[in-house]
Amino acid sequence: MNATLYSAAFPTTFRSLDHRNFSALCSDIQNPGYVDYHSNSNKSTSQASLFLRSDSTNRSNVVLGGALCVNPSGRRNLVGPASYSVETSAYDVASLESPSHVAEEKVGVLLLNLGGPETLNDVQPFLFNLFADPDIIRLPRLFRFLQRPLAKLISVLRSPKSKEGYAAIGGGSPLRKITDDQALAIKMALEAKGISSNVYVGMRYWYPFTEEAIQQIKRDRITRLVVLPLYPQFSISTTGSSIRILEHIFREDAYLSKLPVSIINSWYQREGYIKSMGNLIQKELQSFSEPKEVMIFFSAHGVPVSYVEDAGDPYRDQMEECIFLIMQELKARGISNEHTLAYQSRVGPVQWLKPYTDEVLVELGQKGVKSLLAVPVSFVSEHIETLEEIDMEYKELAIESGIKNWARVPALGVTPSFITDLADAVIEALPSATAMYAPTSISEDVDHDPVSYFIKIFCGSILAFILFLSPKMIMAFRNQVI
Numbered sequence: 015m016n017a018t019l020y021s022a023a024f025p026t027t028f029r030s031l032d033h034r035n036f037s038a039l040c041s042d043i044q045n046p047g048y049v050d051y052h053s054n055s056n057k058s059t060s061q062a063s064l065f066l067r068s069d070s071t072n073r074s075n076v077v078l079g080g081a082l083c084v085n086p087s088g089r090r091n092l093v094g095p096a097s098y099s100v101e102t103s104a105y106d107v108a109s110l111e112s113p114s115h116v117a118e119e120k121v122g123v124l125l126l127n128l129g130g131p132e133t134l135n136d137v138q139p140f141l142f143n144l145f146a147d148p149d150i151i152r153l154p155r156l157f158r159f160l161q162r163p164l165a166k167l168i169s170v171l172r173s174p175k176s177k178e179g180y181a182a183i184g185g186g187s188p189l190r191k192i193t194d195d196q197a198l199a200i201k202m203a204l205e206a207k208g209i210s211s212n213v214y215v216g217m218r219y220w221y222p223f224t225e226e227a228i229q230q231i232k233r234d235r236i237t238r239l240v241v242l243p244l245y246p247q248f249s250i251s252t253t254g255s256s257i258r259i260l261e262h263i264f265r266e267d268a269y270l271s272k273l274p275v276s277i278i279n280s281w282y283q284r285e286g287y288i289k290s291m292g293n294l295i296q297k298e299l300q301s302f303s304e305p306k307e308v309m310i311f312f313s314a315h316g317v318p319v320s321y322v323e324d325a326g327d328p329y330r331d332q333m334e335e336c337i338f339l340i341m342q343e344l345k346a347r348g349i350s351n352e353h354t355l356a357y358q359s360r361v362g363p364v365q366w367l368k369p370y371t372d373e374v375l376v377e378l379g380q381k382g383v384k385s386l387l388a389v390p391v392s393f394v395s396e397h398i399e400t401l402e403e404i405d406m407e408y409k410e411l412a413i414e415s416g417i418k419n420w421a422r423v424p425a426l427g428v429t430p431s432f433i434t435d436l437a438d439a440v441i442e443a444l445p446s447a448t449a450m451y452a453p454t455s456i457s458e459d460v461d462h463d464p465v466s467y468f469i470k471i472f473c474g475s476i477l478a479f480i481l482f483l484s485p486k487m488i489m490a491f492r493n494q495v496i
């Protein structure tokens with residue numbers, strides 16, 4: 015390890031100090047890696063963290079760490095020895111001058127992703143895990159006891175269609191391999207920035223499961239963890255679901271509940287990500303004979319409308335802002351092509367975010383659009399939705415609809431500028447890691463009254479039978495393209 019992180023907490027009376035002048039106060043310190051300041055209204059303290067990188071060329075002269083203490087008179091003190099160590103618990107003002115509890119730091123980064131079946135035999139159990147997630151099929155309370163039987167039913171109904179898709183891309187999802195590659199690339203990018211870390215992969219619905227990754231984090235005695243979901247935008251159904259699992263596991267465990275954790279909920283607005291997307295689009299536009307005539311077609315994975323409109327999922331807003339930022343970046347490079355956003359991969363009988371990708375493609379063809387560049391925008395790796403749904407199904411539909419020239423931007427994968435930016439996101443998140451202790455939105459649906467429990471089960475079963483076994487429902491899960 016060749017980096018040091020110190021944190022200091024001080025009372026809110028110091029709050030007039032903002033991020034900029036806090037950073038300025040640090041300016042005479044050698045080789046600062048990252049300086050973070052934030053106030054915590056709940057705890058009536060403000061947190062200041064100074065993260066210093068080592069300099070491999072001149073190690074002996076480099077200040078490796080320090081916490082900056084600022085007192086009301088504006089005097090500043092750099093606290094802490096230059097050593098490979100970290101203070102993980104916040105100081106109170108009295109102890110700021112002498113850090114006594116310095117322990118060895120082991121940084122962990124947990125990458126969260128969806129996971130995918132590796133063989134065709136995995137498809138149905140993978141789908142079962144997915145549909146058994148209450149963040150994917152959000153049943154009303156009365157029906158919650160039906161989550162698993164329903165997941166079984168839907169997974170069996172859907173698996174022939176899904177298997178076809180996975181068979182078309184080689185018999186399984188490439189997501190595990192790509193995520194492992196991304197993990198290694200992030201580890202190396204952090205190493206290059208002077209931070210030694212263990213990077214873990216935790217999948218939500220297939221191996222390696224998030225639970226396994228957390229067990230490994232425990233075994234490795236990680237002392238500070240950054241959680242980085244590999245979804246640029248937040249959705250209840252993706253990042254939200256994975257974090258719910260994390261919170262559940264962490265709350266139950268003595269070691270994990272005290273582990274300082276920093277969760278990066280979304281990162282679609284990061285400059286490095288936007289620029290990397292801009293690079294991919296700019297490059298791919300050059301493959302057309304008339305680049306200026308090409309419609310840039312952003313295709314995002316959809317979610318049911320009720321997530322956004324009833325449950326407050328910020329996914330659509332973040333997606334729209336993300337597209338705006340990418341287009342701004344392109345404009346700054348003199349690229350002002352027309353663009354549009356549509357949502358793909360809907361499944362089941364409910365309304366999903368509109369407009370739907372398949373419908374928009376047909377409309378664009380009818381309107382006379384001849385050249386189209388598809389840009390998958392909700393994932394950063396190739397998988398069934400890009401390789402099969404976009405490259406095969408949507409391409410075919412577009413050509414049938416009159417679009418003559420078609421290309422797709424590849425997923426970011428391990429693009430160096432993107433990986434470097436994720437490493438920076440991790441570094442920026444490190445100082446604000448705190449123990450995950452707050453109760454979560456997980457409601458423990460334990461029904462203590464046996465009579466009301468029986469009535470619920472009885473009424474729920476009848477309603478469910480009528481609803482879920484209707485032919486319309488079965489067709490919706492079986493036939494729609496995800």
Ligand SMILES: C=CC1=C(C)c2cc3[nH]c(cc4nc(cc5[nH]c(cc1n2)c(C)c5CCC(=O)O)C(CCC(=O)O)=C4C)c(C)c3C=C
Pocket residue numbers: 128129130131141144149150151172175176179187188189245249251252315316317318361392393396397398399496
């Ligand atoms: C931002 C990304 C994603 C959102 C939002 C999302 C929501 C969501 N997905 C389903 C149902 C399925 N998704 C499936 C595959 C799949 N989904 C995502 C990403 C998001 N899902 C990815 C990256 C993948 C591919 C994984 C892989 O195997 O490579 C599938 C399985 C595929 C199939 O059957 O064709 C289903 C089913 C719902 C219901 C939902 C929101 C509620």
Ligand SMILES: [Fe+2]
Pocket residue numbers: 315359
């Ligand atoms: Fe999905």
